[in-house]
Amino acid sequence: MEDKPHGLSRFWIELKRRKTDKVIVIYAASAYTILQIEPVLESALTLPSWTSTIVITFLAVGFPVAVIFSWFFDITPGGIEKTKPLRVSERHKMESELKRWRGITLVSLIVIICLLFFNIIKSRIATYEIKKSEKTIAVLNFNHLSPDSLLPFRGDVVASIISTKLRMVPELNVSTSLVSLEHFDKKRSIPETARHFHVFFLVMGDMFRIGNTVRINVNLVRKDGKIIWVNEFKIKDGNPEELDDIPFEIIRQLKITLAPDFRKKLRARATKSPVAYLSFANGTAIQDLATDASDYLTKGDSSFNDLTSTKCFERAIAFYNKAIEEDSTFTVAYVKRAITRAVGFHTEHFLAKDHKEKCREDIEHALRLDSNLLEAKVAFGFYYYYFEKDNERALEFFSDVAKTDPKHWLSKFYMGSVLRAQGHWEESMKLMREVVRSNSLNALFMTNIGISYEYLNKYDSAVIYHNMAIKLMPKWGDAYQNKIESLIGRDGNTIAAEAAQDTAELMVKTTYLNKNRIIFDLYNRKFEDALVKATMAGPDNYFSNGERYMIFAEIHRYLKNKDLSRNYYKSAFDYFSRKLEENPDIPRTISYMGIAAAGLDDKLKAIELGHRAIDLSAASVLDFKERILDLAKIYVMTGEYDECIDLLAELLKGPSPVSSKIIQLDPVWKPLYNMVKFKKLISLYSV
Numbered sequence: 025m026e027d028k029p030h031g032l033s034r035f036w037i038e039l040k041r042r043k044t045d046k047v048i049v050i051y052a053a054s055a056y057t058i059l060q061i062e063p064v065l066e067s068a069l070t071l072p073s074w075t076s077t078i079v080i081t082f083l084a085v086g087f088p089v090a091v092i093f094s095w096f097f098d099i100t101p102g103g104i105e106k107t108k109p110l111r112v113s114e115r116h117k118m119e120s121e122l123k124r125w126r127g128i129t130l131v132s133l134i135v136i137i138c139l140l141f142f143n144i145i146k147s148r149i150a151t152y153e154i155k156k157s158e159k160t161i162a163v164l165n166f167n168h169l170s171p172d173s174l175l176p177f178r179g180d181v182v183a184s185i186i187s188t189k190l191r192m193v194p195e196l197n198v199s200t201s202l203v204s205l206e207h208f209d210k211k212r213s214i215p216e217t218a219r220h221f222h223v224f225f226l227v228m229g230d231m232f233r234i235g236n237t238v239r240i241n242v243n244l245v246r247k248d249g250k251i252i253w254v255n256e257f258k259i260k261d262g263n264p265e266e267l268d269d270i271p272f273e274i275i276r277q278l279k280i281t282l283a284p285d286f287r288k289k290l291r292a293r294a295t296k297s298p299v300a301y302l303s304f305a306n307g308t309a310i311q312d313l314a315t316d317a318s319d320y321l322t323k324g325d326s327s328f329n330d331l332t333s334t335k336c337f338e339r340a341i342a343f344y345n346k347a348i349e350e351d352s353t354f355t356v357a358y359v360k361r362a363i364t365r366a367v368g369f370h371t372e373h374f375l376a377k378d379h380k381e382k383c384r385e386d387i388e389h390a391l392r393l394d395s396n397l398l399e400a401k402v403a404f405g406f407y408y409y410y411f412e413k414d415n416e417r418a419l420e421f422f423s424d425v426a427k428t429d430p431k432h433w434l435s436k437f438y439m440g441s442v443l444r445a446q447g448h449w450e451e452s453m454k455l456m457r458e459v460v461r462s463n464s465l466n467a468l469f470m471t472n473i474g475i476s477y478e479y480l481n482k483y484d485s486a487v488i489y490h491n492m493a494i495k496l497m498p499k500w501g502d503a504y505q506n507k508i509e510s511l512i513g514r515d516g517n518t519i520a521a522e523a524a525q526d527t528a529e530l531m532v533k534t535t536y537l538n539k540n541r542i543i544f545d546l547y548n549r550k551f552e553d554a555l556v557k558a559t560m561a562g563p564d565n566y567f568s569n570g571e572r573y574m575i576f577a578e579i580h581r582y583l584k585n586k587d588l589s590r591n592y593y594k595s596a597f598d599y600f601s602r603k604l605e606e607n608p609d610i611p612r613t614i615s616y617m618g619i620a621a622a623g624l625d626d627k628l629k630a631i632e633l634g635h636r637a638i639d640l641s642a643a644s645v646l647d648f649k650e651r652i653l654d655l656a657k658i659y660v661m662t663g664e665y666d667e668c669i670d671l672l673a674e675l676l677k678g679p680s681p682v683s684s685k686i687i688q689l690d691p692v693w694k695p696l697y698n699m700v701k702f703k704k705l706i707s708l709y710s711v
Contacts, residue, residue, distance in 0.1 A: 051086075159278065160465060162199035162221040163187045166240065169232035176238065177264055177302060179231060184309035185264070186227060189271035192290060194431035195280050199223055199465045218247035222465060222496060225252070227274060236261050242270055244277050253277040263298045264305050294357075300350035304357050307343030310336060311364045337368040355390045359399045362386035366406040372607060380411045398425050402435055413643035415442050433459050437469060444476060445644040449679060452476065467493040471503050474510065479646065479679035483514030501537050504528035508540060509681075516685025518544045538565050542575060547689045551582045570599040570616060577623050582691060593623030611640040611647055615654040622661040634658045649680045657692055669701050676709045684709040 058079065163186045166179035191198045199221050218226055229242040238259040244252045255273060259266045268291070275282065282290065295301050344361035347354055365383040368374035384407055390400040401421045409418035419442045425435040440455035453476055460469050474489035490507035497503060504524060511521040522544055528537050538561060545554035558575055566572040577592035597620035604613050618633030634655035641647040652671055659668035672693075675682050684706050687693050696702040 158197075158224040159195050159280070160197045160199075160223040161190065161225040161227065161274075161278075162218075162223045162465075163190065163227040164217075166228070167230040169230050174233045175231065177305065178309070181264070181305045181309045182231065182240065182267060182270075183227075184312060185267045185305055186271045186274070188308065188312075189268065189290060190274065193275060193280060193282070194462075196275075196278075197463060197465055214245055214249040215247060223247065225278070240267075240270070242273075244274055261298075264302045265293060265298055267305075268293070295347070295351045295354045297351045297354075300347040300354055300357070303343045303347035303350065304354065304360070307340045307347065307357075307364075308360060310343065311340035311360060311367075337364055337373050340364050353393055355393045355397055356399060358386045358390040358393075359397065359403045362390070362400075362403040363406055366403070366410045370410040372610070375607060376411060383407050383411065398428060398432065401425050402432075402438075405435065405438060409438065409442060415446050415643055418442050419446075431462070433463050437463075437472075441472070445646065447645040447679075449476065449480060465496060467496040467500060467503060470496065471506050474506055475646075478506070478510045478513060479649070479681060481513070481678055481680075481683055483510050483683075486510040487514070498531050499533065501528065501532040504532060504537060505540075512547070512689065513681075513683045513686050516683075516689050518547055518689075536565060536567065539575070542579075546579070546582070546691060549691060551579060555579050555583065568599070570596050570603065573599060574616065574620065577620070578692075581623065590624060593620045596620040597624065609640055611637040611651055614640065615651050618658050619654060619661070622658045625662075627662040630658045630662060631655075631664075645679070646681075649675060653680070653682060660693060660695055663695075665696055665699060666701070669696060669699070669705060672702075673705050676705065 163183045166182045168175060168179055172178070187198055190196050212220070214226060218224070224247050226245045226247070227242065228245065229240060231238055231240045233239070240257045240259065241254070242257065243254050246252055253273070257266070257270060272290070293301070295304070341361055341364055344357050344364070347357040348361070351357075362383045365374060365379040365386070369376055369379055369383075383403075387400055387403045387407060390397055390403070394400070402425055405418045405421035405425070407418075408414040408421065412418075419439060422435045422439045422442065425432050426439060429435075436455055437459045440452045440459065443449075443455065444452035453473070456469065456473050456476065460466070460473060463469055470489050471493035474486045474493065477483070477486035477489065487507055487510050490503055490510060493500070493503040494507065504527070508521045508524050508528075511524060512518060515521070521540070525537065525540050525544070538557075542554045542557045542561070545551070545557060558572075558579060563569065563572065566575070573592045573596035577589050577596060580586075580589035580592060597617055600613050600617040600620065604610065604617065607613070614633050615637035618630045618637060621633060622630035624630075634651070637651045638648065638655060641651045652675060656668045656671040656675070659665070659671065672682075672687060676684060676687075688706060693702075
């Protein structure tokens with residue numbers, strides 16, 4: 025009797041006869057190939073991020089359709105025909121081949137399906153990792169592989185354009201330009217660079233020119249060195265507008281979905297003129313870096329001062345001028361020029377008489393072109409905050425921007441700064457903490473919270489935030505300086521501060537911090553040692569010659585060298601008088617003149633200058649308290665001890681830049697030590 029194959033064997037025979045096995049293998053292999061090619065095409069054709077999901081869904085649905093179709097139909101030279109039943113003679117032949125065929129096919133099918141699922145799972149895991157990863161990113165300046173003279177724009181301009189667009193995306197936390205400049209070192213590995221930036225992603229690349237085309241290679245890299253995406257952008261005829269495609273591709277690779285309205289806003293180009301746009305981009309690269317450097321300015325550090333020099337701000341304005349000449353409707357160029365004027369004045373590189381009215385004119389012109397332009401309202405905030413010292417109006421503009429765009433962190437930071445200047449400490453701290461949570465890469469924001477805690481005499485919290493700023497920018501001197509001042513205010517001695525100074529001198533290139541060694545000696549009553557250090561220090565150890573004169577005058581006063589002390593106070597008074605002629609009504613300058621006058625025994629002049637400085641500082645609580653402290657020094661130097669103690673009592677009520685411990689440490693207050701009124705004051709605030 026003839027053995028009949030069992031049901032499973034008959035199924036395998038039919039699978040082979042109907043060529044369904046080949047369809048399955050070919051379909052699986054094709055699907056695997058498509059999934060390998062899809063990411064490349066998605067990138068090259070700038071397809072939306074959900075393209076891969078559509079492709080996988082289509083392939084999954086198509087699989088059973090293809091299998092069912094191949095089971096019931098055959099494709100023949102005559103067209104598609106329904107599969108005919110198996111004849112007996114064919115069945116015997118196929119049964120003999122079944123065993124060998126079944127093993128090979130099954131193994132092939134399993135391997136292909138495993139590869140297919142591995143690819144899908146790998147792709148899904150990679151996408152999930154990117155979606156769930158920290159959205160912290162730094163954009164490094166692009167390397168020039170062609171001579172600079174052949175390139176229509178620089179690598180820092182490319183980085184600036186990319187960074188500017190990325191900062192507009194709320195989900196992204198982008199490192200500041202200055203942090204990138206400080207940490208950039210070609211010798212570091214990618215993981216080391218990412219650790220220095222404290223970011224999860226890095227954008228880097230190079231650029232070169234062939235004919236009239238600039239080719240820019242862009243790499244998006246994870247902190248572990250894994251390359252997420254690589255692409256080449258061809259910019260024909262040096263048209264910088266095409267650079268806008270780069271940040272959009274980076275956003276897509278980071279799996280960030282943009283709302284249609286926001287995407288349209290991000291895509292909007294403020295000018296149709298490539299020449300105007302290139303000038304604007306050059307100006308922005310210079311101005312943004314100079315503004316960052318102004319905020320992070322380490323006094324005496326030549327690299328920072330070079331970035332914030334008058335020439336640098338003037339170069340930025342020159343580029344904006346050219347952009348506006350090419351396109352008189354270029355609204356953002358007017359705004360950026362206005363902000364450059366305001367920041368340049370604030371950092372004492374520009375004079376109000378040269379830029380105040382021009383700043384306002386630029387903003388008003390921009391608003392006539394676009395009355396809803398948020399950047400113009402931010403610029404008006406700067407105008408009122410820096411030029412007019414009108415906190416209410418500045419706060420009005422910053423608040424308006426923050427309400428329109430709740431994730432406009434710059435406006436919120438300045439809202440916090442203005443509220444602090446007004447003395448609204450709780451509201452200011454709440455806003456600044458919110459800003460810091462969403463901008464964990466900004467050392468300036470961190471140390472500003474530290475300064476607020478210092479004024480509130482919460483020194484441990486202040487030190488924590490200054491340490492966070494130092495971690496972000498280990499070569500930034502001002503973060504160390506702020507920490508040192510907090511430590512002295514907390515401890516009432518220089519032990520911890522000197523340890524922080526040791527670290528600062530190892531990490532920071534600037535010699536300005538070396539002046540702290542002189543201050544430590546004064547606090548520890550080592551006046552001869554202080555004189556030796558001051559004499560050995562060069563001019564770059566001081567913020568200005570005026571400060572140098574004041575320190576020598578103070579040391580000689582403690583050493584009872586009256587004539588030498590008077591000579592230095594006279595030099596200081598003359599220096600600050602000249603500075604006041606250049607830039608009148610600067611409270612700090614007037615206050616220092618008052619202290620110098622007190623050292624010259626000109627009591628009436630000293631007190632008059634001290635009060636004048638206070639009157640001019642009313643717009644800012646921080647400046648106001650600093651000037652009160654200066655007037656207290658004037659009073660103690662001129663023998664008006666009761667008035668001095670009254671001012672110290674006002675300061676110790678807080679918030680203020682002093683504590684009872686630092687008052688007991690600083691020798692300037694020594695004449696008060698034996699007074700009952702002073703002892704009661706110190707006892708009251710030493711609890």
